[in-house]
């Protein structure tokens with residue numbers, strides 16, 4: 001089962017000493033079951049806040065967030081957040097119910113970490129640790145997968161490898177996926193639609209369909225054309 005999420009008239013302000021500071025204003029967004037939706041926008045525009053609202057981790061100040069069913073949520077943070085004193089096997093075990101424990105070796109193998117169950121995070125490169133974090137999110141077979149700049153801490157080559165892996169994992173194990181990214185190529189390579197946030201407080205300034213077949217080649221001229229348009233829109237929202 002995969003889950004659709006509906007955000008209707010969602011606004012959110014964080015409490016401050018001087019009263020609530022509005023971050024998001026009147027967001028209307030229907031996230032379709034099993035689609036990958038990328039959230040892009042300038043730093044501080046409210047992408048992570050929207051991700052946490054869609055996960056049910058934050059409650060809107062106004063409006064509502066509705067799920068088509070009660071979702072099992074997998075979350076990949078900007079950094080791997082593995083506990084250094086536990087093996088990879090134990091790190092994954094910590095987040096998943098017993099019925100998924102037998103799937104841990106396969107989940108690690110799917111991200112290129114076959115046979116590394118007994119390694120500790122300190123024995124991994126940054127890219128390997130981030131792939132372990134992806135395995136940790138996927139091992140529970142989430143209905144909703146949240147990716148908060150999953151390649152943000154990686155060099156470009158490792159990031160592009162992770163994108164290819166994510167694309168193929170999403171084919172094997174579909175989930176309603178929200179991807180926060182600063183990287184236009186990442187958004188266009190992975191997403192079925194791209195939601196652009198802009199302004200202060202942020203509104204949804206554009207919702208772009210990406211009708212290219214998966215898997216996508218980042219050097220495909222049609223994909224590069226989308227990337228160019230997205231960059232233009234991010235620089236000058238009113239000009240596209």
Ligand SMILES: Nc1ncnc2c1ncn2[C@@H]1O[C@H](COP(=O)(O)OP(=O)(O)OP(=O)(O)O)[C@@H](O)[C@H]1O
Pocket residue numbers: 014015023041042043044045046047048049050
């Ligand atoms: N827990 C919090 N309490 C108060 N303000 C917060 C909190 N979390 C985020 N903010 C503020 O909300 C705004 C949006 O933050 P958010 O992290 O959602 O943006 P973002 O688009 O994900 O940023 P980035 O791309 O830099 O990660 C920022 O001004 C930030 O300072």
